[in-house]
Structure formats: structure tokens, C-alpha cells
Amino acid sequence: MNIEQEDQILQLLTRYLQNNVQDDERKFVEDWIVESESNTTYFEDVKRIWSTSENIEDFDKINVDEQWSKFESGINATAKKKPKLNKVYLKIAASIVLLIGLGFYFNSFFNTEVILLAKTGAENKFILPDNSIVWLNEGSQLTYKKDFKGNSRQLNLKGEGFFEVTKDANKPFIVIANTTQTKVLGTSFNLKNNTNTKEVELVLVTGSVEFSSTNHKEILVPGDRVTAKANGKLIKAVNESLNFSSWKSGILRFEKTSIEQVIKDIALYYNKNIIIENREFANCTLTTIFDNESFEDVLETLKILFDVTYEKNDSNNIVIKGGDCNS
Known part of the structure; x- marks a missing residue:
């Protein structure tokens, strides 16, 4: 962003935080924020400063130049160059100088986490x-x-x-x-x-x-x-688990995997509590791939393959009943 672009974006972000934008401007800002990590970080910096400045009384009476001079006197010479930001933004910055002091402001604003x-x-x-x-x-x-x-x-x-x-x-x-x-x-x-x-x-x-x-x-x-x-x-x-990163890929892969392990992986992926009632069924094996399928579709597949039934009990657990390895 060059200086002119930064000035325009900064003014638009400030109006956005004030809820003083048109619908098309709001959409532009929200699309711009998620466009890149640097944009997101920039917006969070402005938002944090804006949130702090909102609590200051007589905001419009802040003398920007006076407060910035105080700010300059409290930091190293290498940082004394006045940022090339518009007056609105400087007023926000100056308000924080007044509110929380030079040292903390400098550390939080210029060394962002x-x-x-x-x-x-x-x-x-x-x-x-x-x-x-x-x-x-x-x-x-x-x-x-x-x-x-x-x-x-x-x-x-x-x-x-x-x-x-x-x-x-x-x-x-x-x-x-x-x-x-x-x-x-x-x-x-x-x-x-x-x-x-x-x-x-x-x-x-x-x-x-x-x-x-x-x-x-x-x-x-x-x-x-x-x-x-x-x-x-x-x-x-x-590592013997094929599904350690299924949360990222959306794919559950099984290769002659015991049903007990299959159910554990499915429960973890879909964040469900699943109980196998028939312990003999737990020893059956499964070779298949579930590619971004719904939890209901996965249960239906198990029902077809192994002739199982399933129901929710009073504790909201899903209980799998029956099961035949040779179905």
C-alpha cells in the first residue's frame, strides 16, 4: 500500500468501525480484510486502537501535534519520524498516548502480537x-x-x-x-x-x-x-493412523482397520459419542474411504455393510447395535 492508498483505506476503516458506511463500502471493507493476512493484521491494529480511543472523553478536543510531540519524546531517536498517517488516525493514536502512556503504546502498536x-x-x-x-x-x-x-x-x-x-x-x-x-x-x-x-x-x-x-x-x-x-x-x-490429519483434508481412510478403531476415528472427526454394543462386531475390519461425507451418510454405509442399527440413548450417545462381519 502506498501512502495515498493507506490514507484512503484508513479513513474507510474508521468509518466502518463507526458503522458509518454504505452497503457497498461495507462489502468492500469486509472483502479487503480477508484478502490477505497483512490486511487482517492491519485492520486488527486499527480496531484495537479505535476501541481504546472510544472510551476517552472530549475526543475531538485532542491536540494531535501536542500529543504526538509528547510521544516522540518518549521513544528512541530511530523511531522519531512521524508516521505518514492521516489526521483521524493520528488523533486515535494520540488519544491512546493520553490514556495508557507512551511506553505501553509504543510496545503494543509497533510490536504487534x-x-x-x-x-x-x-x-x-x-x-x-x-x-x-x-x-x-x-x-x-x-x-x-x-x-x-x-x-x-x-x-x-x-x-x-x-x-x-x-x-x-x-x-x-x-x-x-x-x-x-x-x-x-x-x-x-x-x-x-x-x-x-x-x-x-x-x-x-x-x-x-x-x-x-x-x-x-x-x-x-x-x-x-x-x-x-x-x-x-x-x-x-x-505412525499407524491414516486419519491423523482428516480434520484438515475431510477424508477418512481405512485399510483393513478394526471397527473399534474405525468408530474412534469417526467419533473424533464428527465430534460424536459413539458406543459399540456388540463387542464381536468391534473386531470386524473395514477398507473404505469417506470423502467429506455427512455423519448420517457414514452411519448409513455401516448399516448397509454390516447390518447394524443405531439409536441415541438418554445421554445423547449414539449406540451401534448388532453387526455381522460377513454381511
Whole structure:
């Protein structure tokens, strides 16, 4: 964005936050926000500053030049150049200087922490500042310093994410999840941080990673899975699950998989509680692919293949009854 474009966008965003835009302007702003990560971050910066400034009395009486001079006196000489922003935006900035002081304002405005939140029903694919790509599972959160400032690309993950990391030998990519650290240079992997059990699980797809907890460390190669227990112990094994990233792909794949494991994967993917009543049926096997199918269609397929019935009980569990491996 050049200075003129930034000025126009800034004024439009300000009116948008005031709910003072036409329908076509509103659509333009909302499309512009999701067009790129940098646009989203820019909007969040403006929104945060606007929200703070709304609480200030006599907003229109703020002397922009006077307050900015005070702001300049409180920061390093390298940052003294007045930002090329319009007067409306400067007035918002000056109001924050008045409200919360120079030091905090400078740190929060110029060293922004980016927070990515995964929405329900969305793809939740994000492009990071180094062009790495991350998909976040619903309800997950990823936090990092704007533009990856520093000697590493450090992020904090809550929930689950699939990462495709751009290689940079001079700036390692580090993901913090609970008490674990995943360090890579360029690779792809699935990382899950279970907030209930405090366990962290990583499945490596390509490349290599260094995965460590408080007192333990493992080097992984493609096909490895490592689980960090709540006490920090690491358990490394060959990954046998075909569906560790089904939340991202929408595909459930089974190859002579026991029905017990099939039901576990289906329950996890669709977020359902499913109980197998017939334990003999649990030992049957299934080879098939469910490609972005509804939960009801999956149940109907099992009904046809294995002659099962299913019903919901009082606890809202789905109980699968019967089942014949030779149907």
C-alpha cells in the first residue's frame, strides 16, 4: 500500500468501525480484510486502537501535534519520524498516548502480537510472514510476533495445526505447545495440543524435526509419531493412523482397520459419542474411504455393510447395535 492508498483505506476503516458506511463500502471493507493476512493484521491494529480511543472523553478536543510531540519524546531517536498517517488516525493514536502512556503504546502498536483463531465451518488456512502455511483445526489458536522479529520464527499453539514450513536455515521455525517445543528448518507436520489431558502429539509428514519437552528430546523422520505426556515423558513410535490429519483434508481412510478403531476415528472427526454394543462386531475390519461425507451418510454405509442399527440413548450417545462381519 502506498501512502495515498493507506490514507484512503484508513479513513474507510474508521468509518466502518463507526458503522458509518454504505452497503457497498461495507462489502468492500469486509472483502479487503480477508484478502490477505497483512490486511487482517492491519485492520486488527486499527480496531484495537479505535476501541481504546472510544472510551476517552472530549475526543475531538485532542491536540494531535501536542500529543504526538509528547510521544516522540518518549521513544528512541530511530523511531522519531512521524508516521505518514492521516489526521483521524493520528488523533486515535494520540488519544491512546493520553490514556495508557507512551511506553505501553509504543510496545503494543509497533510490536504487534498476531493471534490467529480458527473459526467453525471455515477452512482456516493462513499464510505466515515467511510464506509458511498453517491450517488450524476449529477452536485452535496460533500466536506469534508480527513479521517474526528476532533470531527465530517462534509461535505458540493452542489446539491443533498442520504446518508446511518454508525452509530458512538461518532462522529456525519453533512451535511451543504446552511444555513442548518443536524445532524445524523446513518440513510439514501435524501438531496437536490437548488442553484437557495436557498431552501433545506430533506426526511428521516430510523433513525432520527436533521435538523436546522439559527433560527429553527426540529427532523424528517422516512417518514418526511422538507423544509428550503431561509429565514430560516422550513416547516415540511409527505412525499407524491414516486419519491423523482428516480434520484438515475431510477424508477418512481405512485399510483393513478394526471397527473399534474405525468408530474412534469417526467419533473424533464428527465430534460424536459413539458406543459399540456388540463387542464381536468391534473386531470386524473395514477398507473404505469417506470423502467429506455427512455423519448420517457414514452411519448409513455401516448399516448397509454390516447390518447394524443405531439409536441415541438418554445421554445423547449414539449406540451401534448388532453387526455381522460377513454381511
